[in-house]
Amino acid sequence: MRKSSIVGTGSYIPKRVLTNADLEKMVDTSDEWITTRTGIKERRIVDKDEAASDLAYKASIKAMEAANIKPEELDMIIVATITPDMIFPATACVLQEKLGVRKIAAFDLEVACSGFLYGISIASQFIATGMYDTILIVAAEVLSKIVDWQDRNTCVLFADGAGAVVLKPFEDGNQIISSCLGADGEGADLVGVPAGGSRLPASLETVRSRQHYMKMNGNGLFKEAVKAMVQAADISLQKGGLTYKDIDFFIPHQANIRIIKAVAKRMGLSMDKVCINLDRYGNMSAASVAVALDEAVREKRIKRGDKILLTCFGGGLSWASLVIEW
Numbered sequence: 001m002r003k004s005s006i007v008g009t010g011s012y013i014p015k016r017v018l019t020n021a022d023l024e025k026m027v028d029t030s031d032e033w034i035t036t037r038t039g040i041k042e043r044r045i046v047d048k049d050e051a052a053s054d055l056a057y058k059a060s061i062k063a064m065e066a067a068n069i070k071p072e073e074l075d076m077i078i079v080a081t082i083t084p085d086m087i088f089p090a091t092a093c094v095l096q097e098k099l100g101v102r103k104i105a106a107f108d109l110e111v112a113c114s115g116f117l118y119g120i121s122i123a124s125q126f127i128a129t130g131m132y133d134t135i136l137i138v139a140a141e142v143l144s145k146i147v148d149w150q151d152r153n154t155c156v157l158f159a160d161g162a163g164a165v166v167l168k169p170f171e172d173g174n175q176i177i178s179s180c181l182g183a184d185g186e187g188a189d190l191v192g193v194p195a196g197g198s199r200l201p202a203s204l205e206t207v208r209s210r211q212h213y214m215k216m217n218g219n220g221l222f223k224e225a226v227k228a229m230v231q232a233a234d235i236s237l238q239k240g241g242l243t244y245k246d247i248d249f250f251i252p253h254q255a256n257i258r259i260i261k262a263v264a265k266r267m268g269l270s271m272d273k274v275c276i277n278l279d280r281y282g283n284m285s286a287a288s289v290a291v292a293l294d295e296a297v298r299e300k301r302i303k304r305g306d307k308i309l310l311t312c313f314g315g316g317l318s319w320a321s322l323v324i325e326w
């Protein structure tokens with residue numbers, strides 16, 4: 001079985017900054033509440049005419065440049081998103097056309113915040129079997145368009161961005177050591193968009209009652225997040241024959257600084273090993289970890305030989321953890 005290597009990373013963050021002070025003018029909130037309860041100071045928001053595939057395209061180009069590969073070399077495209085351009089066709093197909101690549105396989109993954117790590121894990125199976133050699137995995141989220149800007153419980157948390165990687169069979173350089181994927185549909189009602197699917201199709205009533213916006217039970221998610229992230233990380237490390245003592249750099253999902261600190265404490269990891277970007281970017285769902293990985297690589301925070309742990313948790317419920325030797 002062939003191992004996989006991340007041969008290039010890229011990301012794209014919209015230019016428009018929305019600060020906590022801006023939010024104070026929109027809903028009944030304060031910079032003090034948002035900072036102490038979440039750790040978020042500001043986030044990025046797309047322009048009106050920007051959609052997930054636009055962000056995905058920009059992140060993909062950067063990842064392919066870093067990997068020194070041309071779009072025509074790609075064998076498959078996976079896009080992780082809960083904010084696709086439309087219900088269907090897949091945003092991955094829209095991206096395939098924008099990139100001008102061959103008629104290769106392209107599909108979306110709808111696994112909320114865990115989608116990027118699910119995508120890498122799925123892609124690595126195609127590489128392991130020898131079916132494909134060069135796979136683009138992109139996480140692209142435009143959460144500002146499904147957030148209810150009248151709901152202070154959610155609108156202060158979520159934001160927009162995209163990150164991408166190119167995966168190839170391991171030759172030298174980094175390699176993916178192990179992964180753990182999981183889900184628990186019992187918690188499906190803790191976060192989601194109730195209307196617009198086949199259960200509750202769009203109607204005047206669903207629009208009037210704001211059912212097309214994200215609804216979230218923050219407290220319920222908080223408890224599950226810490227437990228699930230530690231369990232997923234435990235399993236991925238065990239599979240790789242490693243312990244937390246071996247980990248040089250930890251990239252957790254960026255939902256809340258209090259969740260991240262609780263998780264790091266349980267793992268026995270000091271905060272200087274933990275990657276944080278939610279203060280600048282908020283929660284970008286699947287894109288959070290993808291953007292964090294790209295920035296850490298470009299800023300050379302990750303060095304050759306480092307053992308990297310990436311762990312996510314989100315809607316579904318879903319979770320995923322990945323160990324990479326860089």
Ligand code: ACO
Nearest residue numbers: 029033112113152153156218219221222225255256314315
């Ligand atoms: N500004 C001011 N007050 C607020 C705000 C706000 N923006 N939002 C909520 N409050 C109030 C509440 O109304 C409540 O007031 P009350 O006591 O008078 O009722 C009070 O603050 C406390 O609310 P809690 O919900 O208990 O606050 P908590 O400390 O739990 O923080 C938060 C809420 C930030 C949402 C936290 O629970 C959290 O981060 N949860 C995890 C979210 C998560 O993991 N998401 C990942 C999945 S998302 C996905 O998959 C797309």
